Amino acid sequence: MAERIVILGAGESGVGAAVLAQAKGFDVFVSDLGKISDKYKKALQEYKIDFEEGEHSEDKILSANEVVKSPGIPDKAPLILKLKSKGIPVISEIEFAGRYSKAKMICITGSNGKTTTTLMLYHMLKKAGLNVGLAGNVGESLAWQVAEKNFNYYVLELSSFQLDGMYQFKADIAILLNITPDHLDRYDYKMQNYVDSKFRIIQNLTESDAFVYCCDDEIISKEMENWNSKVQLFPFSVKKELKTGGWLEKELLTIDCNEYKISMDKKDLSLPGIHNVYNSLASGIAGSVLGIRKDAIRESLSDFQGVNHRLxxxxxxxxxxxxxxxxxxxxxxxxxxxxxxxxxxxxxxxxxxxxxxxxxxxxxxxxxxxxxxxxxxxxxxxxxxxxxxxxxxxxxxxxxxxxxxxxxxxxxxxxxxxxxxxxxxxxxxxxxxxxxxxxxxxxxx
CATH class of the missing domain: 3.90.190.20 (Mur ligase, C-terminal domain)
Structure with a gap:
């Protein structure tokens, strides 16, 4: 008998997970407490995937071997607590998709700047001629792309809610931009719970992987004091010169990673504001770690067009x-x-x-x-x-x-x-x- 996977939530990530689960031979059931949009209902029907909307039928859900949960559903929802009490694993779509992909994963999180940095990096990798997909909080579902496309790289924007459902998934390059109070209603109003959630991006990193982080951020710096790992560290700062990583000195951005050195004038960046200097440094470091040509890195930071609804x-x-x-x-x-x-x-x-x-x-x-x-x-x-x-x-x-x-x-x-x-x-x-x-x-x- 095929293992049963239940997907909770029929948005982009849920339907994507269902498509991948079906492609891998699972018995799949999708359940959404709300109304499923016409676009996703049509997809479920075309793929002949069993689904329900407007309710959660507990008998059908509690018979699962594993559940893939939409990031919008809180961990404390009664149904999730019931699943966990029965020992049924509840994971995110990213965790599920990661099992079936050998692509390099460049993962970005932070309270702010995630989307800009993710799209900037995606733009950079495409400009460098790499075969790259865009997923997570932006772009199309990672699971759907893993099921039907064949990318060598993915640039993923990850929210704390997605990270909370990730256990074995591993980034090749993890980027942590900043941590400021956000979504505290989902974390018992305890800042440390939210910080721990963001730091899940570095779980499972090995010594051949890279962690790119903002060392100007007090919360991140404090956490890093207690951190002991062989992973390659690439900090970035606009306040001080660093031995390795990226920094702003006067008006010059410098990136120095593993003897790979790039400089460019701040005024040549396409996006204004100090926050975009941070985003550009993070992107430039990731590009350097991947060995992208220096001119492609510079060009992508100077001609990137920005994000809808962000300045x-x-x-x-x-x-x-x-x-x-x-x-x-x-x-x-x-x-x-x-x-x-x-x-x-x-x-x-x-x-x-x-x-x-x-x-x-x-x-x-x-x-x-x-x-x-x-x-x-x-x-x-x-x-x-x-x-x-x-x-x-x-x-x-x-x-x-x-x-x-x-x-x-x-x-x-x-x-x-x-x-x-x-x-x-x-x-x-x-x-x-x-x-x-x-x-x-x-x-x-």
């Missing part, structure tokens, strides 16, 4: 630049966005707060922000933080209203920045929906 310039209206940074769902992301602004800012902020400490932004807000538009169902915490600090602070309960108010407050040669520092689920389906609505309303002005 995305929308349009200028009456001399006012509108910028969509809807992907900024935590304080740290918004800090980087404000840090990179050079003109006075009208800041659109708000949504579902994940335990934000807005005081971190006070110094930047004092210098850069002339007005705030609070976009959310409950804006009390934002008012408490910024009333009296900023001359104009108003409320909006829709994107249309937020854009109109910001347009009224801003003047020529100023910026309207949507950088919410919060999740989107109070008024929008997702951060993409929030960013798309922003762009649409700006174009309607």
């Amino acid at each position: 995305e310039k929308v349009v200028k209206v009456r001399g006012i630049q509108f910028i969509n940074d809807s992907k900024a769902t935590n304080i740290n992301s918004t800090w980087y966005a404000l840090e990179s602004m050079e003109e006075p800012v009208v800041w659109i902020v708000g949504g579902v707060d994940k335990g934000n400490d807005y005081s971190v932004l006070f110094d930047l807000v004092d210098v850069k922000v002339k007005g705030i538009v609070c976009l959310g169902v409950d804006n009390e915490k934002i008012h408490k933080a910024f009333d009296g600090r900023v001359k104009t602070i108003v409320d909006a309960d829709s994107m249309e209203k937020a854009v109109k108010l910001s347009y009224e407050i801003a003047n020529k040669d100023e910026v309207v920045l949507l950088s919410p520092a919060c999740a989107s689920f109070d008024l929008f389906k997702s951060y993409e929906d929030r960013g798309d609505q922003f762009k649409e309303e700006v174009r309607n002005l």
